[in-house]
Amino acid sequence: MPFSRRSFLQNLFAGAAVAGQEWKPAPTVAPPGPRPVLVETPDLPKLPFTIDNGVKVFRLVAEPVKTTFLPERPVDCWGFNGSMPGPAIEVTQGDRVRIIVENRLPEIFSAHWHGLEVPPEVDGVPGLGIDPIPPGGSRTFEFSLHQHGTFFYHSHMPMQEMMGMIGLFIVHPPQAYEPRVHRDFGLIWQGWSILPNNTVPNTLAMEFNWLTINGKAGPDTTPMIVKTGERVRIRMVNLSMDHHPIHLHGNTFYTVGTEAGRIPQPWEPGNTVIVGVAQARDIEFDAVYPGDWMLHCHLPHHMMNQMGSSIRGEVVPNYPLGEHAAMGHATHPGMPPAAPEAWAVKGYPQDMWMVMDDAMAAKPENHGLRPGWSAAMMGMMTLVRVVDPPTFDRIQALKAGQQKGGR
Amino acid sequence: MTRALLSMAAILAWIVSANAQAPAPITLDELERLALASHPSLAAASATIDVARHAAAQAGSWPNPSVSYVGDEIARGPINRGGEHGVVVDQRIPLGGKLRLSRRAFEAGIGEAEAGRDRARLQVLAGVRVAYHMVVAAQLRLDVRRNLATLAAEAGRVSAQLFNVGAADRPDVLVAEMDASLAGLDVVEAESALARAWTQLAAAVAQPRMPQRAVAGAAGDALPELPRDETLAAALAASPELAEARAAVTRAERELAVARKVTSPDLLLKGGPRYNRELLEPDNRPVGLEWAVEAGLTIPLWDRNHGGIAASSSRIAAARAAVAALELKLIDRYAALYDDYRTARRRAEVYRSDILPKATEAYQLYLARHRAMAASYPQVLMTERALFEANERYLAALEQVRTTAVSLTALLAEP
Ligand SMILES: [Cu+2]
Numbered sequence: 001m002p003f004s005r006r007s008f009l010q011n012l013f014a015g016a017a018v019a020g021q022e023w024k025p026a027p028t029v030a031p032p033g034p035r036p037v038l039v040e041t042p043d044l045p046k047l048p049f050t051i052d053n054g055v056k057v058f059r060l061v062a063e064p065v066k067t068t069f070l071p072e073r074p075v076d077c078w079g080f081n082g083s084m085p086g087p088a089i090e091v092t093q094g095d096r097v098r099i100i101v102e103n104r105l106p107e108i109f110s111a112h113w114h115g116l117e118v119p120p121e122v123d124g125v126p127g128l129g130i131d132p133i134p135p136g137g138s139r140t141f142e143f144s145l146h147q148h149g150t151f152f153y154h155s156h157m158p159m160q161e162m163m164g165m166i167g168l169f170i171v172h173p174p175q176a177y178e179p180r181v182h183r184d185f186g187l188i189w190q191g192w193s194i195l196p197n198n199t200v201p202n203t204l205a206m207e208f209n210w211l212t213i214n215g216k217a218g219p220d221t222t223p224m225i226v227k228t229g230e231r232v233r234i235r236m237v238n239l240s241m242d243h244h245p246i247h248l249h250g251n252t253f254y255t256v257g258t259e260a261g262r263i264p265q266p267w268e269p270g271n272t273v274i275v276g277v278a279q280a281r282d283i284e285f286d287a288v289y290p291g292d293w294m295l296h297c298h299l300p301h302h303m304m305n306q307m308g309s310s311i312r313g314e315v316v317p318n319y320p321l322g323e324h325a326a327m328g329h330a331t332h333p334g335m336p337p338a339a340p341e342a343w344a345v346k347g348y349p350q351d352m353w354m355v356m357d358d359a360m361a362a363k364p365e366n367h368g369l370r371p372g373w374s375a376a377m378m379g380m381m382t383l384v385r386v387v388d389p390p391t392f393d394r395i396q397a398l399k400a401g402q403q404k405g406g407r
Numbered sequence: 408m409t410r411a412l413l414s415m416a417a418i419l420a421w422i423v424s425a426n427a428q429a430p431a432p433i434t435l436d437e438l439e440r441l442a443l444a445s446h447p448s449l450a451a452a453s454a455t456i457d458v459a460r461h462a463a464a465q466a467g468s469w470p471n472p473s474v475s476y477v478g479d480e481i482a483r484g485p486i487n488r489g490g491e492h493g494v495v496v497d498q499r500i501p502l503g504g505k506l507r508l509s510r511r512a513f514e515a516g517i518g519e520a521e522a523g524r525d526r527a528r529l530q531v532l533a534g535v536r537v538a539y540h541m542v543v544a545a546q547l548r549l550d551v552r553r554n555l556a557t558l559a560a561e562a563g564r565v566s567a568q569l570f571n572v573g574a575a576d577r578p579d580v581l582v583a584e585m586d587a588s589l590a591g592l593d594v595v596e597a598e599s600a601l602a603r604a605w606t607q608l609a610a611a612v613a614q615p616r617m618p619q620r621a622v623a624g625a626a627g628d629a630l631p632e633l634p635r636d637e638t639l640a641a642a643l644a645a646s647p648e649l650a651e652a653r654a655a656v657t658r659a660e661r662e663l664a665v666a667r668k669v670t671s672p673d674l675l676l677k678g679g680p681r682y683n684r685e686l687l688e689p690d691n692r693p694v695g696l697e698w699a700v701e702a703g704l705t706i707p708l709w710d711r712n713h714g715g716i717a718a719s720s721s722r723i724a725a726a727r728a729a730v731a732a733l734e735l736k737l738i739d740r741y742a743a744l745y746d747d748y749r750t751a752r753r754r755a756e757v758y759r760s761d762i763l764p765k766a767t768e769a770y771q772l773y774l775a776r777h778r779a780m781a782a783s784y785p786q787v788l789m790t791e792r793a794l795f796e797a798n799e800r801y802l803a804a805l806e807q808v809r810t811t812a813v814s815l816t817a818l819l820a821e822p
Contacts (some may be wrong), residue, residue, distance in 0.1 A: 196576065197577035204572075204574060
């Protein structure tokens with residue numbers, strides 16, 4: 001039986017009344033009940049299902065998707081059911097699933113269930129185990145799930161993967177993992193190469209100027225909202241051309257799971273975990289420190305959006321140089337200006353601070369952030385916001401109001 | 408290398424076959440025959456020879472005699488009573504071979520006119536040959552430009568396709584489309600150039616309204632081989648302009664001989680019958696028929712034609728100097744032309760033996776790799792474009808080799 005988001009949130013509010021205001025590491029008590037909490041996927045929908053004779057039936061549509069990485073950055077990519085990445089499939093160990101895959105792409109397509117131990121004829125490798133699905137065609141995949149963990153589905157055409165054809169496939173254990181978490185988040189990390197006057201990713205390129213989490217680049221990534229003292233799990237899947245060292249500010253976490261499921265204890269502590277290509281890493285921590293904590297890839301070039309252009313094989317910066325330098329680089333509103341003789345210093349400038357408008361990324365989850373926050377958020381960056389209960393409630397209320405008013 | 412040459416031959420064959428599609432290409436021989444049959448310069452030159460021939464014939468004619476009535480000792484009284492009445496025939500007889508010398512002087516004019524006809528013939532033929540090579544080059548250039556335009560249009564479509572997969576940016580597409588438009592304009596320009604070259608060829612063969620058609624000729628034809636000194640020597644030896652100038656010297660020399668004899672003595676004969684009515688004693692009969700004869704010589708006493716002789720001598724000097732000046736002018740023109748010819752020939756050779764085979768091989772390698780999915784189509788297009796552009800430069804060099812070779816062998820001070 002599926003959980004609805006509403007009942008999940010109500011459940012959450014009921015169990016989250018213990019957070020203190022004072023600065024003091026103090027995890028709250030785990031939520032009651034054996035059932036795992038549902039995964040939250042910021043900026044991504046869940047794939048709905050129906051039940052047919054005990055089988056969970058999903059309809060997955062492979063199709064071109066128009067999206068935006070930033071509010072004014074339209075992108076033509078490929079995904080599922082109007083979403084890129086595709087909507088998350090969330091089921092429970094022991095479930096039998098039937099996934100009806102429809103191909104609305106202009107070319108052949110095949111869906112692969114990454115990490116799931118399923119028979120070869122439903123593994124989705126075109127040519128090897130199965131014929132590809134022709135354009136306009138569809139195929140039904142049915143299998144039972146005996147594993148649990150963070151899995152994903154993707155096209156088994158590599159360039160289609162790079163066009164965005166991936167989605168989370170979360171399999172919960174029947175009973176929640178110990179220690180229990182209050183919040184369970186799922187994030188997909190991707191890299192893109194898109195020319196400045198084009199909207200289509202170049203899937204053959206080896207240099208990436210757009211880096212996204214769940215299909216959004218900072219500052220348009222939606223923060224994960226956590227109440228002080230809650231235990232948090234973040235599941236991270238990487239389907240790009242780089243291995244990403246993911247770093248969490250201000251907290252120590254434990255890596256508790258891989259793409260194959262739960263890691264047996266004892267877990268090693270850390271604050272940066274490399275999520276390799278096609279890997280999943282689940283991290284958990286007790287959110288005992290209030291604050292807006294950055295979670296980001298630590299590759300320097302992944303902390304920017306389109307920071308350079310390749311001109312005749314040479315990468316040159318996109319920030320103002322030459323006669324246009326006076327237009328903006330040396331001074332940022334609200335930031336100290338550069339030193340008067342800055343250009344006399346070899347290496348200047350290195351600051352790629354971009355003037356952003358907080359309002360551009362306005363959304364309930366950003367309520368209460370420090371003015372100018374958006375300038376710090378570029379590329380593969382998002383936030384874990386550990387907030388007090390009133391702020392949490394205010395954000396929830398804003399979200400509810402927004403849902404009512406329509407976004 | 409052999410393979411590269413074969414490939415180049417294929418490209419050339421392709422250029423030729425593009426030509427051969429037009430019906431019945433006209434050959435250089437046919438064009439030359441047309442020009443020789445009907446060019447007005449040649450008709451004018453023939454008429455000039457006739458003028459000289461007739462003038463020479465006239466020059467040997469004897470001076471005409473004069474006949475006059477003479478009356479003498481006519482007194483008052485009846486006309487039948489006294490007085491002499493007769494006819495005098497007056498004939499000047501040129502001595503010292505004046506008539507022969509004059510005829511020889513005019514005959515030199517015939518030689519001069521014949522050299523003039525040879526010059527006109529060479530001018531006409533050189534004009535036809537140069538115009539022919541220009542038409543051939545214009546035809547080949549049009550083929551190359553058309554292929555380039557096709558290629559540019561294809562590059563535009565490929566850019567749009569690359570844009571669709573994010574591998575090209577919008578400005579790239581705009582530049583490719585611009586390129587295709589420019590290539591289209593280049594075709595229009597090449598068509599006009601061909602039409603213009605054809606008009607010049609039609610004028611050169613004196614068929615100004617000859618409808619445009621294909622001309623036989625290929626880029627791959629052998630390059631003319633002209634050794635510098637031998638070609639110059641042959642051209643000078645065969646130069647109708649020099650022959651004409653030398654004929655002018657001959658004419659001047661003969662005119663001097665004439666001038667020297669102008670005042671030499673001529674025999675002046677005069678005489679005729681007369682009737683003398685004077686009555687003779689004793690029988691009172693008229694004297695009757697009697698003859699008068701007078702012979703004399705002109706004496707070159709005051710006029711020995713000093714001025715005329717000196718003028719003729721100067722004319723000879725001028726004509727001889729003109730021969731030398733013309734030879735210098737021809738040598739100078741040859742030097743400049745030969746420089747162009749040698750440079751163009753070197754260029755054509757390098758394109759033929761080195762650049763075109765490499766450009767062809769690069770294109771074919773990328774094409775083969777592209778077919779094996781190991782090279783992008785823009786790489787194929789770029790090498791194909793480089794090949795066509797090399798071909799166009801090769802054609803320019805060929806055109807220059809062939810037109811300068813015509814001008815070197817048909818060496819003319821006034822082409
Ligand atoms: Cu990264």
